[in-house]
Amino acid sequence: MAAKSIISRPVYGTLSPQPGKHHLFVADAEGALAISDMAAGAPAGFFSDAHVIFIPGHDGKHVATLEALKPAQFYQGHTFASALPRLKQTLANAHMGLRVYLSGTEGLIGQAMQAALEAGIDHTSIQTEHRGSLARRMQCVHCKGITENVTTQPATCAHCGLLLLVRDHYSRRIAAFQGVCINAEDRSEIPPIEEAFP
């Protein structure tokens, strides 16, 4: 679980079954394990009202784990982007009583939460659990471009090429951490680049 540093830095919890009429899960890769761990303590029949949207990692693992829970609906996407229309459609048609559970990488949790917020769900009522990679979704504060799966500190902006310090300053609205140029005074100054978010 990520430590709290500055106030905007998201803090994640542990998924737990909430009272509700329908349950929507969005997860990637090892986020599936957060769902199956939660399922062990869920009331009987809990998944008969559940809809699971899952984006497996490169290894394609954990699909069978989720299918074994027998959710009412199960959708498997290649990328978050390909799953997003389905997520948005689900939220648009939903009624109060739908509960949302997000698990996996920070990028997945943040982007799915962004869609949920747009649909009118308060972020405090969304269950989250971080699992797997610490890779960050980063916005370059200079060109506003988003770079996915940032694992190093500093990191290079995929759009404008600036070398950025990846801050803990997080924007819920755009679901990304802020990256600020680390060598604005002298571009030839290249600090050591470390694997910070494996």
Added chain:
Amino acid sequence: MSTGTTKLDVVVSDVVPVNDLVTRFHFRRRDGELLPTFSGGAHVVVEMRDGGRTRLNPYSLMGSPLDTSEYTISVRRDDVGRGGSLFMHRNVRPGLEMVISYPVNLFSLDLRAKKHLMLAGGIGITPFMAQTAQLAAEGGNFELHYTCRTASLGTYADVLRERYDRRIRLYHDDREERIELDRLLSTQPLGTHLYVCGPAGMINWVRDRAAALGWPPETVHFEHFAAPQPGLPFDVTLAVSGKTIRVDEQQSLLEAIEAAGVDPPYLCRGGVCGQCETNVISHDGKFIHNDHWLSEEDHRSGCKIMPCVSRFEGKSLVLER
């Protein structure tokens, strides 16, 4: 006279009987200026100088927040209550100079909501008068379900129907009309916030069903002005101010503390806002907690009390004040 909130010097500009139980009061500032801005759901505390006794009762502002030339409240007469509403009905006439608090809002709209679902019972309609006016002015999406005993006691039901037509649904107890709550709650679009104001039983029913049907607590807003309950008289020692005082049968602990010249903070005087929370230094006896603020654990601990609505029965009670 109190640290509750800043005070406003007002004059009663009109008194209008609404039905058998309810009367409306209009206040303007004595200096002719505009009153402070407020938002739908706000209340003011009205000071009533009744002989040697000062009563302080909270009432929701029911006028449109867009008009601050006057404040309006509606008071339901309670013949068996502690006398505040009777004082308003019997003694308050146009021209009377009164003191009221600045508005305080403990029941505000969450303007991030996609839709506002409002449930009112009886005189619980008053905060919604202001909230619907506010939302209607900005094109907000709302729907109000209003239960009343009979059509003639449906305070402002006709006004609301006239203004908002089908966004208002009425239910009359004498015709055995009842809100189909589960169906209503289950068919609301995502992003709806729920607001309920009415008798305690109605609020509890709505909150319980909403929680069971999966409404997150952040989306459920309620307001209940619990009038202080009478009870056996008891004695209290106030440690900081070094006073020992008696709380009468019909007096709240907060009122007794104020009468003794101590100036405790307050906002709602109804056991919900937390402002008057007071530490208990020692006690020998049992608390009668009537508030909605302290946790059950706080209630059991015997270390805290909300003097606006809660009482005590026993040998001794020492409070920090």
